[in-house]
Amino acid sequence: MADQYDVIVLGSGPGGYVAAIRCAQLGLKTAIVERELLGGICLNWGCIPTKALLRSAEIKHYMDHASAYGLMVAGTIEADLEAVVKRSRGVARQLNQGVTHLMKKNRITVHMGEGTLTGPTSLTVKSDKGEETLTAKHVIVATGARARDLPFAPADGKRVWTYRTAMTPPEMPTKLLVIGSGAIGIEFASFYNDMGADVTVVEMLDRVVPVEDADVSAFLEKSLVKQGMTIMTGAGVEDLKVSDKGVKARIKAKDGKVSETEFSHCIVAIGIVPNTENLGLDTLVEMDRGFIQIDPYGRTMTKGLWAIGDCTPGPWLAHKASHEGVTAAEAIAQELGNKDVHPHPLDRGNIPGCTYCHPQIASVGLTEAKAKEAGYAVKVGNFPFIGNGKAIALGEAEGFVKTVFDAQTGELLGAHMIGAEVTELIQGYVVGKTLETTQAELMQTVFPHPTLSEMMHESVLSAYGRALHF
Incomplete structure (x- = not known):
């Protein structure tokens, strides 16, 4: 007898496990199928452990430049790579355990093994314990992606x-x-x-x-x-x-x-390759270069079958996958008769991107070039870190904040930053874009002093010839 659910999620990355939690919150009997580790690539081998590594590198960078802050470090600074990696893996392990707890808390059944669809709403799960059959009213495919190899030199894990x-x-x-x-x-x-x-x-x-x-x-x-x-x-x-x-x-x-x-x-x-082979998807979905084609709610061309995250069109980002997971869960609940949920289609123009190099990069919306290509007459603001008191006090005076506005309506079309902590700052502009803010509203917003966020205000002012501190 097959186990029956309202929703089965295939894959437990930041899209899959979030989708499962939201389904459970909406009262749906939910299961998740995972072949390796709960949390998927992002939590175990991607976003989180890499940030732990980069934090160690950042600390070393500051120690190497301690004299710039009036400090002295006795002796040479040496990196213990083994210890740095051990810390990173510990962070990943802690968060993996956190996802396990969330599955139990939300009463989500976890099936560990290799899942293969046998129809739009049924699948088999193979593990070392054997094979089991699962069925559901809806299935969400959240199988993610993997790194693309060079055709003439595949990765060997050594060199x-x-x-x-x-x-x-x-x-x-x-x-x-x-x-x-x-x-x-x-x-x-x-x-x-x-x-x-x-x-x-x-x-x-x-x-x-x-x-x-x-x-x-x-x-x-x-x-x-x-x-x-x-x-x-x-x-x-x-x-x-x-x-x-x-x-x-x-x-x-x-x-x-x-x-x-x-x-x-x-x-x-x-780049990446979507994990969509050997899943039984061939006749059930439309694909483009292996990526499952979906509507803005995550529906595929087959009723009852949904897809989210890195196995669908980009941007291939964890937060995009999580947002898609919530959207799909709410759309499924609505289809199953829940009149209290009102899912909103995904707007890819409001998805921020962050790169955690030194200096950091963060952006949302259209670049200046893309805005012009789209036919907009633009007003562009640019404010440098060197004009910000907090940046100078931090010893992080390199970088800038750039904003792009529609010259006719004042709509914020895009924001682009490079410098210290911009991956934290960008969300201010993301909220603004989501609320369809204009330059007038941003100009009237009070930004706290002394903070790096003041540069966000100054960049807006700069676009209209009103910058105060540069």
């Missing part, structure tokens, strides 16, 4: 790494090649550079962090070079020869010249 090995490295790189300058590539480049490695970043496109505003990309590249990294944009790795001692990379530079350089290790960060 060629993906993010997973880079988080638990077998040894400290001495000379590191990072292929790809998106968030993952740049974060690991920043971490290992602060930890003492000689880092080279190769990016195929014409600038680093290419999804960000061009001004942010230019500022970051200058900062990374100043920190000692080698940055190669408009370049490509044509071949990697891997040996027991390292990797030899054949790199074609922007000018067309090809050179061979030896590195101790290589991190490949060239």
Whole structure:
């Protein structure tokens, strides 16, 4: 006899477990199927443990520059990589246990094993204990994604790494090649550079962090070079020869010249591949390059079958997955007769992006170039960290806050930041965009002093020629 539920969630990442919790809150009998660890990649091998690593690197960075704060550190500062990684894994383990507790608290049944759909609302789960059959009124696919390999040099966990090995490295790189300058590539480049490695970043496109505003990309590249990294944009790795001692990379530079350089290790960060193979999805959903196509509520083309998170179109971010999980859960509850829920479709234009390198990057909405391409006449504000008293007091005077407005209506179209703690600041603009705020409302908002957030106010004022402190 098959176990029957209102909702089964396949995958327990930040989309899946949040969807399950919201379903349970709405009174739905809910199960979750997970083949590895509750919390998925983000909690166990992605967002959270990488931030723990980066925090250790940040502390080392400040210790290396203690004299700038009038402090003296006796002796040399050395990184204990094993201890840094151990701390990171401890953070991940603690949060994994937290998700386990949340499943019990919300009375969500957890089935550990490999799930395969046998229909839109039924699946089998295989584990070392055997096979069981589950059925539900609705199924949410939240199987996530994995790192994309180089076709000519797949990751081996020894010399060629993906993010997973880079988080638990077998040894400290001495000379590191990072292929790809998106968030993952740049974060690991920043971490290992602060930890003492000689880092080279190769990016195929014409600038680093290419999804960000061009001004942010230019500022970051200058900062990374100043920190000692080698940055190669408009370049490509044509071949990697891997040996027991390292990797030899054949790199074609922007000018067309090809050179061979030896590195101790290589991190490949060239994108992701959705985990949608061998799930029984082939005739049930529409796919584009393996990503499940959905409507703004998470519905697939088959009634009763939903999808959220990294196995669906981007942006591929944990907070986007969690938001989709809540939206899908509420839409399912509504379909099952709950008249008190009112799900809202996902607006991808209001999803913030954060990169935790040094300096940090955060953004939401349209870049200046994208706004102009969309036909807007724009007003652009820009305020530098050097004009902010708190930034100077913190010794973090590098960076800026940029805002983009519709010149006709005053609507906030986008905000782009680089500098200390901007990943915390960006939410102010996200709330503003969600509330469809205009420059007039932001100008009338009182920002506390002394804070970094004052730069957000000044950037708005700057767009209209009214900046006060620069």
